[in-house]
Amino acid sequence: MATDPLSITLTALADPTRRQILARLGQGEATVMELAAPFALKLPTVSKHLKVLQRAGLVSQSRRAQWRPCRLEVAPLTDVAELIDRYRDLWDERHDRLDEPLHQLQTEDKSDE
Amino acid sequence: MATDPLSITLTALADPTRRQILARLGQGEATVMELAAPFALKLPTVSKHLKVLQRAGLVSQSRRAQWRPCRLEVAPLTDVAELIDRYRDLWDERHDRLDEPLHQLQTEDKSDE
Numbered sequence: 001m002a003t004d005p006l007s008i009t010l011t012a013l014a015d016p017t018r019r020q021i022l023a024r025l026g027q028g029e030a031t032v033m034e035l036a037a038p039f040a041l042k043l044p045t046v047s048k049h050l051k052v053l054q055r056a057g058l059v060s061q062s063r064r065a066q067w068r069p070c071r072l073e074v075a076p077l078t079d080v081a082e083l084i085d086r087y088r089d090l091w092d093e094r095h096d097r098l099d100e101p102l103h104q105l106q107t108e109d110k111s112d113e
Numbered sequence: 114m115a116t117d118p119l120s121i122t123l124t125a126l127a128d129p130t131r132r133q134i135l136a137r138l139g140q141g142e143a144t145v146m147e148l149a150a151p152f153a154l155k156l157p158t159v160s161k162h163l164k165v166l167q168r169a170g171l172v173s174q175s176r177r178a179q180w181r182p183c184r185l186e187v188a189p190l191t192d193v194a195e196l197i198d199r200y201r202d203l204w205d206e207r208h209d210r211l212d213e214p215l216h217q218l219q220t221e222d223k224s225d226e
Contacts, residue, residue, distance in 0.1 A: 007127045014123035015115045019196065026203060074204040081197045083132065084190055090139060091187040 005057075006083065009076040012056035017041070018049050022058060025072035029062075035070065118170075119196065122189040125169035130154070131162045135171060138185035142175075148183065 001011065012018060021035055036046045050070060053059040057076045062069050114124065125131060134148055149159045163183060166172040170189045175182050 002128045004129055006132075007129060010123050010127035013196070014120045014127060016117055016120060019119075023199070026200060072200075072203070074200050077197055077200050078204060080193070081201065083126070084194045084197060086136070087139060087185075087187050087190050088194065090185070091191060 005076065006079050009056045009058065009080060012052050012058055013080070015049070015052075017045075018053055021046070021049055021053065022072060025059065025070060029069035029071045031067050031069055118189065119192050122169045122171065122193060125165050125171055126193070128162070128165075130158075131166055134159070134162055134166065135185060138172065138183060142182035142184045144180050144182055 002008075013022075017039065020039060024030060024035060024038065032043060032046055032050065035041075035050075036043055039046075050059055050061070054061065057073055060071050060073050062071065115121075126135075130152065133152060137143055137148060137151065145156060145159055145163065148154075148163075149156055152159075163172055163174070167174065170186055173184050173186050175184065
């Protein structure tokens with residue numbers, strides 16, 4: 001398994017439960033208990049997923065408060081965004097190309113008027 | 114390992130060699146030989162990575178031409194973009210918050226004038 005930061009982030013995201021945990025943390029900090037409840041997950045399962053997310057830098061856990069809330073850290077996601085944005089032009093382009101025959105038809109329609 | 118389409122795509126992306134192969138294919142179709150050359154990879158290694166990328170729907174291989182060119186398929190990347198875009202507001206927001214003290218300082222400077 002690759003050990004560069006971007007690969008670690010992508011591996012952490014490659015699990016629906018971990019993505020659900022991130023989505024929940026996107027709404028605000030939560031304890032491990034609060035994270036486990038809506039997904040009917042056992043605490044050790046949540047802890048295991050949180051460890052993967054923490055290793056990727058996607059989640060931090062406060063050591064100050066006694067309830068140790070988990071918090072979403074968005075910084076690693078900006079690297080994923082950068083990777084994806086490199087291809088964004090490409091799919092816009094292919095989409096435009098798919099639209100071309102339709103656009104041509106519409107233009108022809110107008111010239112008939 | 115998760116088997117939903119988005120997780121399969123993210124797992125396929127979670128390897129620097131596979132991302133390099135995709136970047137090369139982003140510039141145009143290429144044969145397995147052409148993909149192997151710049152990365153000094155052995156053909157079985159490239160084939161192994163291509164299989165992962167094909168399973169994720171990120172690469173297709175033409176059966177028509179004798180040289181069977183590989184082609185980038187961007188559709189699965191739009192799902193990754195959708196996932197990331199959900200957090201984009203969040204990092205813009207945090208960035209704005211980081212800028213706040215600076216902005217405040219600048220405003221105070223102006224009020225001193």
